[in-house]
Amino acid sequence: MHSDQLLIQRQAKKRGEAWRNACLDALRENFPNQYRDALLLHPDIDLSSDTMARGSKFRALPREKRVEHIGNLFSLVAAFAEEDLGWHNLRVRLRNASGDLGLPQWVAEMEAQIEGEEQRRVVAISPPYSQVKHARRVLVYQLAQKYFPKELQAYAKLNRGDAINPDQDARNVDNAVYRVGAESFVSQVIALLEEKASTLAPFTWTLEQHVDSNTCDDNSNDGSVECLLRPFHPRYRAAVYAQNGDLLVSERIGGEDEGALVVLCSVLRAATNRFAGDKGEQLWTEYECHAPPPVSTFRELALYMFNAFFGASSAGIMDTTDSSNSAEQQAIDVETRELGGYWFVTLSLSRVGGLAVARAIATAKREGVRDVILLACRRSFPRSLQYLFAHSKEMSSFAGEVFSAPVVEMLPDTVTREIQRTVERAESAGPPRPYTLLRRCVTRDFRNERWLRVEQVPSSGSGFECRIYLQKHKRESKKARSNLWGLAQP
Numbered sequence: 001m002h003s004d005q006l007l008i009q010r011q012a013k014k015r016g017e018a019w020r021n022a023c024l025d026a027l028r029e030n031f032p033n034q035y036r037d038a039l040l041l042h043p044d045i046d047l048s049s050d051t052m053a054r055g056s057k058f059r060a061l062p063r064e065k066r067v068e069h070i071g072n073l074f075s076l077v078a079a080f081a082e083e084d085l086g087w088h089n090l091r092v093r094l095r096n097a098s099g100d101l102g103l104p105q106w107v108a109e110m111e112a113q114i115e116g117e118e119q120r121r122v123v124a125i126s127p128p129y130s131q132v133k134h135a136r137r138v139l140v141y142q143l144a145q146k147y148f149p150k151e152l153q154a155y156a157k158l159n160r161g162d163a164i165n166p167d168q169d170a171r172n173v174d175n176a177v178y179r180v181g182a183e184s185f186v187s188q189v190i191a192l193l194e195e196k197a198s199t200l201a202p203f204t205w206t207l208e209q210h211v212d213s214n215t216c217d218d219n220s221n222d223g224s225v226e227c228l229l230r231p232f233h234p235r236y237r238a239a240v241y242a243q244n245g246d247l248l249v250s251e252r253i254g255g256e257d258e259g260a261l262v263v264l265c266s267v268l269r270a271a272t273n274r275f276a277g278d279k280g281e282q283l284w285t286e287y288e289c290h291a292p293p294p295v296s297t298f299r300e301l302a303l304y305m306f307n308a309f310f311g312a313s314s315a316g317i318m319d320t321t322d323s324s325n326s327a328e329q330q331a332i333d334v335e336t337r338e339l340g341g342y343w344f345v346t347l348s349l350s351r352v353g354g355l356a357v358a359r360a361i362a363t364a365k366r367e368g369v370r371d372v373i374l375l376a377c378r379r380s381f382p383r384s385l386q387y388l389f390a391h392s393k394e395m396s397s398f399a400g401e402v403f404s405a406p407v408v409e410m411l412p413d414t415v416t417r418e419i420q421r422t423v424e425r426a427e428s429a430g431p432p433r434p435y436t437l438l439r440r441c442v443t444r445d446f447r448n449e450r451w452l453r454v455e456q457v458p459s460s461g462s463g464f465e466c467r468i469y470l471q472k473h474k475r476e477s478k479k480a481r482s483n484l485w486g487l488a489q490p
Contacts, residue, residue, distance in 0.1 A: 006467060006469075007026060007030075007467075007468050007469060007470050008022050008025050008026040008029065008467075008468055009022065009465060009466070009467050009468075010022040010025060010465070010466055011464060011465045011466070012464060012466075016335070017464075018456060018464040018465060018466035019435065019454065019456060019466045020434055021466070022466040022467070022468050023433075023434030023435045023437075023438050023468070024434045026438055026468055027434060027437060027438050027441070030441075031438075031441045031445075034437070034441050035437075038431075038432070038437055041431070063080070063150070063151055063154070064150075064151075064154040066079075067151055067154045067155050067158070068158065070155070072160070072162055073140050073141065073144055073152075073155065073160070073162045073163065074090075074092075074140050076144060076148065076151060076152075076155055077090065077140055077143050077144050077147075077148065078090045080147070080148050080151060081112070081143070081147065084147070084148075085147065086114060086115045087112035087113070087114065087123060088112065088113040088114075088115070089112065089113045089120075090110060090111070090112050091110075091111045091112075091120070092108055092109070092110055092111075092136050092139065092140075093108070093109045093111055094106055094107070094108055094109075094132050094135065094136065095107050095108075095109060106128065106132045106134075106135045107125060107126055107127070107128050107135060108125070108126040108132075108135040108136045108138070108139040109122050109124070109125050109126075109139075110122065110123050110124040110125075110139055110140075110143065111123070124139060124142070124143050125139070126138045126139035126142065132181055132182055132183070133180075133181030133182075134166055134181060137162060137166040138166045138167060140162075141162070141165060141166055145165075159296040159297075160296065160300070161293060161294060161295045161296060161300045161304070164294070177192075177279060177282045177283045177286055178283055178286035178287045178290060180290055180308075183311060184308070184309060184310050184311030185287050185308060185309050186205070186268070186309060186310060186311075187311065188283065188287075189268050189271075189272060189283065190202075190203050190204075190205070192272060192276050192279065192280060192283060193240075193242075193271055193272065193275055193276065196275045196276045196277075196279070196280075197242070197275040200242035200243055200247065200249075200275075201242070201243075202242075202243075202244050203240065203241065203242050203249070203271070204240070204241045204244065204245055205238065205239065205240045205241070205264065205267070205268065206237075206238065206239050206241070207236060207237075207238045207260060207263070207264045207349075207352050207355060208236065208237055208238075208352075208353075208355065209234050209235070209236060209237075209355060209356075210234075210235040210236055210237040210253050210254075225339065225420070225423050228337060228339065228344040228346075228359075229339075229411075229416050229419065229420060231409075231410050232346075232356075232358075232359040232409065232410075233256045234256075234356070235253060235254055235255065235256055235258075236253070236254050236258070236259075236260040236263045236264075236355075237251070237252070237253045237254075237263070238251070238252055238254075238260075238263045238264040238266070238267045238268075239251040239252075239267060240267050240268060240270075240271045249267075249270075249271050249274070250267040250268075250270040250271050250274075251267060252266050252267050252270075254266075258379075259357060259376075259379030259380045259382075260349070260352075260355060260357045260379075260380065261309065261357075261379075261380040261381065262379070262380065262382065269284060272284065287384075288383050288384045288387055289384075289387050289391075291392065291394075291395075292304050292305070292308075292388075292395060294394065295395070295398065297398070298374060298377075298398040298399075298401045298402050298405075299370060299373055299374075301377070301395065301398045301399070301402070302373050302374065302376070302377035302402065303331075303332075303373070305377060305380070305381050305384065306331040306332050306349075306376075306377075306380070307331045309331070309380075309381075310331040310349070310351040311331070311351075331349070331350060331351055332347055332348065332349060332350060332373075332376070333347070333348045333349075333350045333354060333458075334346070334347050334369055334372060334373070335347075335348070336365055336368060336369065338365070339419050339422075339423060340415075340418065340419035340422045340423065341363065342361055342362070342363060342411065342415075342419065343361065343362050343363070343364065343365045343367075343368035344359065344361055344368070345359065345360050345361070345362070345365075345368035345369055345371070345372040346358070346359045346372065347359070347372045347373065347375075347376045350458050353457050353458060354456065354457055354458050354464070357376050357379065357380065358372050358375045358376035358379060359372065359375075359409065360372035360374075360375050360407050360408065360409060361408045361409065361410070361411060362408060371405075371407045371408070372407075374401075374402055374405055374407060375407045375409070377402050378402050378403060385399045385402055385403065386399075389403065435452075435454075438452065438468075439452055442470065449472070450470050450471065450472060451470075451471055451472070452468060452469065452470060452471075453468070453469040453470075453471055454466065454467070454468055454469075455467045455468075455469070
């Protein structure tokens with residue numbers, strides 16, 4: 001078991017930033033002399049990079065050009081509202097205007113932090129709608145249309161799915177059991193189980209990477225070079241529990257060729273078949289056969305499917321998505337790293353503790369991000385994609401592209417060895433990374449009697465939390481006693 005005594009802990013919006021901040025602060029607090037010497041030799045070791053889409057280099061561009069670097073309409077409104085109107089930290093709050101009477105009528109309210117004021121203020125309100133997602137889309141679109149019409153016209157030329165007027169879209173039709181846009185599909189499954197088996201409530205589910213106790217974990221996602229160069233073929237374990245985790249309802253360990261969400265859906269479906277009967281089967285059928293909103297690329301289709309499964313936000317009533325977040329950062333997180341002229345891109349599920357589910361390799365960053373989203377969608381939603389490919393005229397071409405587009409998942413051994421040698425030469429010639437410097441200090445002071453272990457998980461708010469432990473054994477074990485040395489937070 002792990003000790004609760006921490007070395008250090010830090011948080012940041014990106015996994016790599018949290019790791020870097022934790023390493024740097026651990027060095028400052030525990031090895032001040034070595035850290036000072038490192039700064040004298042390598043002054044750039046403490047530089048913080050400006051990688052945000054609204055950073056200084058993008059502010060210098062004309063607004064029509066800046067729009068091309070914005071991921072969704074909410075981010076467009078948030079970016080320009082902060083500059084032109086003084087609205088900071090935009091947040092959409094969803095409220096049921098009808099109370100407990102009749103069908104729900106959702107109203108979306110845009111809240112903002114105004115300069116000079118302590119409390120948030122409601123700056124815009126949408127008309128009431130029966131669907132949460134539709135009310136939110138209308139609110140964001142109306143703000144863009146009112147305050148930033150030129151930027152909205154430039155954004156519409158990109159053929160994004162949220163660039164059209166939601167009120168002119170007649171696709172919002174409720175199913176009999178599955179409620180499109182109301183809440184995540186997983187939440188609807190759990191709600192149905194608790195409705196049909198109220199004596200066993202609450203129901204919970206888990207999804208994690210399965211590691212055999214007799215073998216080493218070769219599919220970890222710690223961001224190291226060794227991890228990225230290894231083949232990525234993890235197995236996943238999913239389980240459904242009742243009575244707040246005291247009663248195991250269904251459990252399954254998938255094979256190497258099964259996606260994480262496929263394994264999760266199998267145990268959820270087994271639970272609904274057991275407790276919900278025909279209504280549970282109807283829920284699954286309507287979910288797998290429902291029509292997605294109009295999209296212009298397979299990327300938009302993939303992002304919609306992940307958001308529909310997990311929900312567009314972690315809460316059902318309030319959306320606290322940061323204005324700098326792109327669409328894929330709602331339900332999924334994409335990490336990129338360049339090694340030897342290749343981009344290694346890993347996609348993880350932010351709703352499941354940053355669980356990595358797909359990895360793609362490409363010669364360009366944009367191509368790698370596209371491929372990893374395609375691969376993750378292919379592995380996660382095969383049944384829904386197969387239905388769209390066979391029965392939907394609008395989505396057939398996009399579903400077919402997801403199934404057939406080639407994706408590079410592993411490089412030849414000769415290329416892998418060359419990348420390994422290149423990275424080793426670069427690290428020996430250039431300034432050491434914060435983690436490398438921290439590991440050297442620990443090795444020298446403890447003479448290989450203590451080892452570092454890094455944990456990176458999504459934080460309770462936004463971003464990631466990085467924890468660095470100091471433990472007796474090199475490999476994690478039940479007997480290992482570890483002290484937390486680093487905790488990185490935003």
